[in-house]
Amino acid sequence: MNREGGHWSLCLTALLLMTLSGCAAGPSAEATAGASTTSGSKAVAAPPGPEPGSDIPNDTRCSSETKIVPETLKAGSTTSPAASWGSGTTGVLLLHQTDGDGMCGWLAHSQSFNDLTQDARFLTFDLCGYGQAQCAGTETNQRRQITAGIDRLQASGAQAIVIVGASLGGYLAVHFGPAAGADSIISLSGYGMAATDSFQHDLKRTNRPILLTTSHADSETRYQELRDVAEATGKDFAGFDTGHGYTMLPEAKATVEERIRDASVQFSPTSR
Structure with a gap:
C-alpha cells in the first residue's frame, strides 16, 4: 500500500468511527417523549418517567392557561401526577373523562374557573387507567384516588x-363521591357510563346535593332519560345545547360556578 492510499484509509476509518459514535450518543427526542396510552376500562402501564413519589412536571405534558402547582397524589401503592391552583375554603376536585390524556383534559378547560380562583382551591389528577397514573388496578384504586384527593383538599x-366530574368522571363522582366525603356533586354527562338501574341506585342512596347535566348533543334520548332520572331521584337537572362533559363549558360555566358558590355557603362551618 502506498502512502497516499494509507492516508485515505485512515481518514475513512476515523469518519466511520465518528458516525457510529454520533448514533450511539442516545435515543432521539421522539423516542424519549413517552406519549402516554389511554384505555377505557383497564389500567395501563405508565410510560418511562419520574420515579414514583417525585413531583411530575405536568406543564411538560398538559397545556393550561392557568398557572398550576404540580403535585403527586398517592393512594396506597397508586401514584398519579396531579395539579392544583386557586385558594379559599372550598375544595373542588375535578375528575376527567376518557379523552384528553387524563387530567390534561381538565387543565385545558381550567380558564372556565377563573372567577373562582380566589374562593376555591382546585385539584385534578390522572385517574387509574389514564394519563401517567401508576396503578395495579383500576376501579378500586379510582375510589381510593378520589378519597385521597378529598383528603388532600381538606x-x-x-x-x-365539591366534585365536578366529566363523563366517566361524572359517573365516578356519583358512584364514589358521597362515601368519599363530597358535600356536593356536579356530574357533566356522567349518565350512560353504567346501567340505568345502577345509576339510579347510586343517586337514591345519598342525600347529598347532586346536579346532573347533559346536552342535546349527547342525544335526545339520553337528554330525556337523564331528566327523568333526576326527577325520579329528587336530584337537580340542567340541560344545554352542545358539548359533552367538560366541552359543555363555557355554556355550562355560569351554572357550575353558581353551584360551587352555593356549596361554599351551604357547607361552611357557620352553616353546619
Whole structure:
C-alpha cells in the first residue's frame, strides 16, 4: 500500500468511527417523549418517567392557561401526577373523562374557573387507567384516588368539598363521591357510563346535593332519560345545547360556578 492510499484509509476509518459514535450518543427526542396510552376500562402501564413519589412536571405534558402547582397524589401503592391552583375554603376536585390524556383534559378547560380562583382551591389528577397514573388496578384504586384527593383538599384548608366530574368522571363522582366525603356533586354527562338501574341506585342512596347535566348533543334520548332520572331521584337537572362533559363549558360555566358558590355557603362551618 502506498502512502497516499494509507492516508485515505485512515481518514475513512476515523469518519466511520465518528458516525457510529454520533448514533450511539442516545435515543432521539421522539423516542424519549413517552406519549402516554389511554384505555377505557383497564389500567395501563405508565410510560418511562419520574420515579414514583417525585413531583411530575405536568406543564411538560398538559397545556393550561392557568398557572398550576404540580403535585403527586398517592393512594396506597397508586401514584398519579396531579395539579392544583386557586385558594379559599372550598375544595373542588375535578375528575376527567376518557379523552384528553387524563387530567390534561381538565387543565385545558381550567380558564372556565377563573372567577373562582380566589374562593376555591382546585385539584385534578390522572385517574387509574389514564394519563401517567401508576396503578395495579383500576376501579378500586379510582375510589381510593378520589378519597385521597378529598383528603388532600381538606388538608390544605378546604371546609366544603365539591366534585365536578366529566363523563366517566361524572359517573365516578356519583358512584364514589358521597362515601368519599363530597358535600356536593356536579356530574357533566356522567349518565350512560353504567346501567340505568345502577345509576339510579347510586343517586337514591345519598342525600347529598347532586346536579346532573347533559346536552342535546349527547342525544335526545339520553337528554330525556337523564331528566327523568333526576326527577325520579329528587336530584337537580340542567340541560344545554352542545358539548359533552367538560366541552359543555363555557355554556355550562355560569351554572357550575353558581353551584360551587352555593356549596361554599351551604357547607361552611357557620352553616353546619
